[in-house]
Amino acid sequence: MNCPIPHELLVRYWARDLPEAEVDAIDEHLFGCDACFEASSRVAALARALTDVIPPIAIDRDLELAQGRGLRQASNDFLPGVPKEAWLRPGTDLLVHRLRLELEDVERVSVDVLLPNGTALLSFADAPFDRSSGAVLIACRRHFVEQFPPDVDFVVHCQDRSGHESVTKYTVLHRVG
């Protein structure tokens, strides 16, 4: 066993993507090597945390999996340029903002989250989307609603196959009650 074990190999180990003989060799090495044990523990912690994370920009499959884990969701449609409230009610774990737009010919989506005065809060340069859904889905967990200012703009940049970029803005007014 090469020491330190390469990070890539530890990722494969925790992704269960290695032959048994290699798993066995790594197992034994981890009992005797402090540095590799520490590195493996960090990969393990991340792998475990990933089992129930919801990406902030999701696709329907992510939301279905979250629902399967018992997360209660409230979904709202948003149209460009039409500010609308999204209420986080007691018992709701996740607000889903469906930012409606045509995605048929889109190759790449990026999303900026801004305050009403234009101050940038967050930026997602290469966001997942499902062309057939007709919406970019923002998965807003309760802690995000409580952590960030209530009124925000989601600015969606779509690049189509010819390289043309379109920009649409959605205003979401988060409310808790």
Added chain:
Amino acid sequence: MTEFRELVRCVAAHDGEAAERVAAERELFLLLAPRIRLYGLRHLRSETAAADLVQEVGVVLLEAVRAGRIEDLEHIERFVFGTCRHLVSRSRRNERRAQAFAGAVLPLSDTELPPSFSSVDSARLALCLGRVGAREQRVVLLSFQEERSADEIASELGISVGNVRVLRHRAMRALQRCVEGSVA
């Protein structure tokens, strides 16, 4: 591993409930418990089962140390690894768990063990996940959330298995830096 060996020798050298022996057993267990738990987590896929494994292996180890049955003290970790493998294999066969030897008292309770592996801030991780590329994100979610094999992911995304591994490794590296760093 020198520390392991010295502690084992200390345990074996003292009789009964001598303070030195109790302290050495406690320290030995503190050093080994995280490794046993990590092994259990990897092979039993459950925090609870991993915690049970820690207790079981701890009992077997202390029994062996007290009885002077560990022949190769220079490689005490091999004994622990072998015990882990044996107990996990038995667990997989759904056999009943062995009873602890009479009078065994583990030197630590669960609450005294080092923190377990669920220490990543999930809110931070979500934001970090949003910052890796869409394809990398899908690969790590398919790998760790849906437990898909590299072959299955490759087939679903229309890429090679090698590409899946590269994307997954790249994403995990980026996520690790992001969740452990100061910038979300």
